[in-house]
Amino acid sequence: MAQAEAFEFGVEQGQMLQVLMRHCQTMKRQETRLRVATALLLATLLATFVWIQQLNTKEAFSGARPEALKTTDSPRSHSVHLEPLRQMDPCSEQQPIEWLEVSDGYNSENFKLENRTVLHVSSKGLYIINLRISYRTAYNLCEPDTVSTLVVNVTQHHRNYPRERELVSATETMICRDCLSQSITVNRAVGLEAGTILRVRINQNSCKFVNWVKNSHLDVTFL
Structure with missing residues (x-):
């Protein structure tokens, strides 16, 4: 069971x-x-x-x-393109470079070149400075293999400043050799007040090496 x-x-x-x-x-x-x-x-x-x-x-x-539906174009920037007018004669530490304004389609309403040496800025804002100075050694310009100092300064002055101020500066060295080419290129974004004036100067000892007819320019663009 x-x-x-x-x-x-x-x-x-x-x-x-x-x-x-x-x-x-x-x-x-x-x-x-x-x-x-x-x-x-x-x-x-x-x-x-x-x-x-x-x-x-x-x-x-x-x-x-x-x-x-069309793409809206951004406002055109105001720019100025300057090229050296002629060789500085005599080369002087106090004499700024003389420029010639070249249009090339640029809208330069925000700038005015005065006395070929002073660039007036009419609006306050951010600017791009693009400067290039080209140099070239030639026979009898200097002693072979000697070293020269190249100095480029961009200065600004405004009524609110007691004196002219250095805005951009560049220094390089160049060895003296026959037909040697060299350049100094400076690019910088800076804030400027309305009514600011700009000048470009080089040191007196390098004046004789500047290639005045080729590859030297100053571009300033208002963003």
């Missing part, structure tokens, strides 16, 4: 275990299906959102006037 009851109990446990396994398998299948359905739903919602955005963009462009 006890063996029969134990056998029946074992059968019942086996049946219950099978039912539990089938239930777990069913739950796993349902969970997988739920995940797939959720992913499909999210993908559908995302695709719908993208489609609506594209549709709104097309409608916005189709309703806009042709001139409104």
Whole structure:
């Protein structure tokens, strides 16, 4: 009798275990299906959102006037381009370089060149100064293999300043050799007051080496 009851109990446990396994398998299948359905739903919602955005963009462009779709050009910067007028004669420490304004399509309304040596700035703001002075040695200009010092200064003066101030300065050395070319290039962003005047000077000893007719210029741009 006890063996029969134990056998029946074992059968019942086996049946219950099978039912539990089938239930777990069913739950796993349902969970997988739920995940797939959720992913499909999210993908559908995302695709719908993208489609609506594209549709709104097309409608916005189709309703806009042709001139409104054109890219608006940024305001043209005011710039001045100066080139040396002639050789400084005599070379003097106190005499600034004389310049000639070259248009080249520049909008230079913000600048005025006075006495060929003084550049007036009419607006307060940020400016880019681009200066290049080219040098060239030639026969009998200097003793071979001697070293010369090249100095370039850009100064500013304003009614609020008690004296002229150095704005940009550069110093280099050059060895004296026949037909040797060299240049000093300075680029700097500076803040200037309205009514500021600018001058460019070089040291007296380097004046004879300046290549006045080629690759020397002063560009000032108002941003």
